[in-house]
Amino acid sequence: MVARNFFIGGNWKMNGSVAQVKSLVEGLNTINVPTQTEVVVSPPALYIDRVRANLKKDIGVAAQNSYVKASGAYTGEISPEQLKDLGINWVILGHSERREYFAESDKFVGQKTAHALKAGVSVIACIGEKLEEREANITSQVVTRQLKGIADEINDWTNVVVAYEPVWAIGTGKVATPEQAEEVHVTLRAWLASNVSQKVADSVRIIYGGSVNAKNAAELGKHCNAWASHSLTHSLISLLFLIATKPNIDGFLVGGASLKATDFNTIVQARL
Numbered sequence: 001m002v003a004r005n006f007f008i009g010g011n012w013k014m015n016g017s018v019a020q021v022k023s024l025v026e027g028l029n030t031i032n033v034p035t036q037t038e039v040v041v042s043p044p045a046l047y048i049d050r051v052r053a054n055l056k057k058d059i060g061v062a063a064q065n066s067y068v069k070a071s072g073a074y075t076g077e078i079s080p081e082q083l084k085d086l087g088i089n090w091v092i093l094g095h096s097e098r099r100e101y102f103a104e105s106d107k108f109v110g111q112k113t114a115h116a117l118k119a120g121v122s123v124i125a126c127i128g129e130k131l132e133e134r135e136a137n138i139t140s141q142v143v144t145r146q147l148k149g150i151a152d153e154i155n156d157w158t159n160v161v162v163a164y165e166p167v168w169a170i171g172t173g174k175v176a177t178p179e180q181a182e183e184v185h186v187t188l189r190a191w192l193a194s195n196v197s198q199k200v201a202d203s204v205r206i207i208y209g210g211s212v213n214a215k216n217a218a219e220l221g222k223h224c225n226a227w228a229s230h231s232l233t234h235s236l237i238s239l240l241f242l243i244a245t246k247p248n249i250d251g252f253l254v255g256g257a258s259l260k261a262t263d264f265n266t267i268v269q270a271r272l
């Protein structure tokens with residue numbers, strides 16, 4: 001079994017001012033990043049340079065979007081090559097707000113993922129169903145279709161983290177249960193095993209996003225993958241422990257609650 005390090009992302013979306021960003025960075029600089037946990041925050045593009053310059057180096061920085069070209073006449077866009085130039089090693093792609101408000105297709109998200117990876121920028125690739133899709137019982141079809149959009153464009157998944165973010169849970173206060181998240185994560189791994197490889201299915205990190213906050217993180221964190229933090233034996237106790245947990249949830253992507261350093265810290269520390 002492959003050990004997958006825990007991953008916590010903070011998506012600040014289009015929030016903040018110079019003063020707020022300064023204070024958030026100061027707060028984040030007091031966070032103790034646990035071993036075998038990766039923490040990455042994603043400020044608006046305008047502030048990304050100052051965040052990278054002032055944030056402690058054991059917290060990564062992600063852009064919230066990037067384009068499919070290195071440079072040129074693409075007004076308003078940002079290239080992964082430019083992100084690299086600023087020392088930004090991550091980008092969030094395919095967030096449901098971009099799919100919804102900016103009509104980003106599965107194919108385009110796949111192409112942007114491929115270009116970012118080629119430029120050496122790791123990708124947090126977001127997928128997730130809308131409420132009406134869950135109610136129509138087509139969650140699996142939707143999320144595997146979105147995953148295929150990425151799989152069609154890339155060969156190497158080493159630098160990809162998949163974020164399962166049900167749209168009905170984003171910014172709504174309605175968090176998925178650990179069982180609901182685990183069920184989809186299992187579906188995604190099975191799809192990767194059949195359509196990409198068993199190795200990728202075992203090693204790619206799949207994180208959950210949608211209304212994770214300082215209050216529910218402890219409960220969610222209790223259920224997350226335990227591979228890295230618990231030494232496994234073949235004893236019955238270990239097996240029972242594994243069955244009780246949700247071994248396919250490798251962390252969280254956090255929106256609103258990532259804007260307060262104390263809340264974000266609680267989430268970073270939430271895993272058992």
Ligand code: PEP
Binds near residue numbers: 011173210253
């Ligand atoms: C997000 O936008 O990625 C997100 C998970 O938002 P929130 O935590 O606010 O639901």
